[in-house]
Amino acid sequence: MKAGLQNQLRRLFLAFSAGLLLAGCSSNTEQPVQTANHLSASSQPNANLPSVKINGRWETVKHVVDGDTVESESGEKIRLIGVNTPETVKPNSSVQPYGKAASDFTKSQLQGKKVFIEQDVQPKDKYGRTLAYLYLQEPKTEQEIEQYMFNAILLKEGYAQLMTIPPNVKYADLFVKLQRQARESNKGLWSLGIYKDSVTSTNDVFTNDATTNSAQSSQPSTPSTASTDEVKIVSLTSPVSPGDNTTLVAQVPPNTQANITVYYKSGTSKAEGLEPKMSDSNGHVSWTWKVGTRTTPGSWRVVVSAGGQSATAYLQVQ
Numbered sequence: 001m002k003a004g005l006q007n008q009l010r011r012l013f014l015a016f017s018a019g020l021l022l023a024g025c026s027s028n029t030e031q032p033v034q035t036a037n038h039l040s041a042s043s044q045p046n047a048n049l050p051s052v053k054i055n056g057r058w059e060t061v062k063h064v065v066d067g068d069t070v071e072s073e074s075g076e077k078i079r080l081i082g083v084n085t086p087e088t089v090k091p092n093s094s095v096q097p098y099g100k101a102a103s104d105f106t107k108s109q110l111q112g113k114k115v116f117i118e119q120d121v122q123p124k125d126k127y128g129r130t131l132a133y134l135y136l137q138e139p140k141t142e143q144e145i146e147q148y149m150f151n152a153i154l155l156k157e158g159y160a161q162l163m164t165i166p167p168n169v170k171y172a173d174l175f176v177k178l179q180r181q182a183r184e185s186n187k188g189l190w191s192l193g194i195y196k197d198s199v200t201s202t203n204d205v206f207t208n209d210a211t212t213n214s215a216q217s218s219q220p221s222t223p224s225t226a227s228t229d230e231v232k233i234v235s236l237t238s239p240v241s242p243g244d245n246t247t248l249v250a251q252v253p254p255n256t257q258a259n260i261t262v263y264y265k266s267g268t269s270k271a272e273g274l275e276p277k278m279s280d281s282n283g284h285v286s287w288t289w290k291v292g293t294r295t296t297p298g299s300w301r302v303v304v305s306a307g308g309q310s311a312t313a314y315l316q317v318q
Contacts, residue, residue, distance in 0.1 A: 050142050056118040056135070061110045065089060067102030067159060069129070070110055079129040080151045081120055081168045082175045083160035084199055086189065096205070098189040098234075101249040101286040102159040105237075108245040108288040109150065110134070116148075120168035131168055146174060155179045158188020158235060161205065162198040188235045188249065231258075231304055231311040239316035243293045246315060249286040252306035258285045262315065263301040264292075279306065291317060 059072040067085025071077050085106070086099035116135040125131055134150045146152050152171070154160035155178040162179045164172050183190045183197070199205050230251075237246040252258045259276045262269035273289035285306075299314045 054118050056116050060114050064107040067106045077129040078132050081131050083151050083154050084163040085160045097282045104286050105247045120170050158182040191234050231309045233311045233313045236313045239318050241318050242295045247288040250304045251283050252279045254283040256306045258306035260287050261303045265296045
């Protein structure tokens with residue numbers, strides 16, 4: 001009798017223990033499922049970044065006409081929307097201050113390269129040129145539009161001024177923001193103090209003060225308001241990565257030989273494009289060269305000298 005009671009109590013204890021064990025296992029398997037669901041919802045990369053789909057096509061740039069106009073391999077002339085770089089090849093017009101620098105920069109970035117072309121409402125201008133936004137890569141997000149669009153890069157780096165002509169105004173707000181930043185930073189052509197904030201015609205790009213000063217100059221050899229007897233580095237494309245092209249623009253005494261020296265860890269650079277150059281009648285001179293693929297990352301000194309004076313800038317290699 002006593003033994004039977006003990007066996008019954010033992011069975012009840014085992015049954016109770018098994019129930020507790022099953023309950024524990026059940027609760028332990030539910031929690032990882034909830035955690036896994038939480039992680040899968042929050043750990044998706046770029047899940048919250050707005051994506052964009054731009055209708056466009058690819059073309060290869062065969063020839064750079066000037067800072068804001070290129071020609072494709074198929075013979076199509078393409079004018080960049082929303083920007084105006086100083087003239088360099090306009091018939092019956094002299095080269096405008098900072099024009100050669102802008103043209104050289106566009107050549108360094110687009111010549112021989114494939115570009116993605118987006119158009120706006122009006123496809124061509126009165127000269128039959130295709131009106132377009134050019135991208136160095138096809139953008140996938142809003143951020144990449146600003147990063148890869150060459151029209152935007154020209155404004156951001158101070159190589160162009162804003163030229164808004166309806167109905168092609170898709171990125172007008174972005175362009176206004178980028179020009180304002182460049183102007184406040186005194187970048188590129190804005191360091192000259194002679195260009196208007198915004199234009200609607202390539203025949204009206206200078207401020208009234210600059211036009212007046214130019215009209216009052218009676219001697220052909222008299223430097224324009226953009227010239228100087230000092231050496232000044234106006235802009236330098238930086239930071240860059242090894243293998244990238246970079247452009248330096250300087251203002252030196254007019255019609256003077258200018259020299260540039262780039263000091264890397266391994267010594268002075270022997271890159272093509274760093275040869276001595278003559279400044280133009282406004283004192284502008286620029287160089288474009290390729291940073292070596294084995295260049296050590298760091299901050300490297302760049303010295304421009306002319307007429308017994310010099311100026312220094314620092315190139316950031318990432």
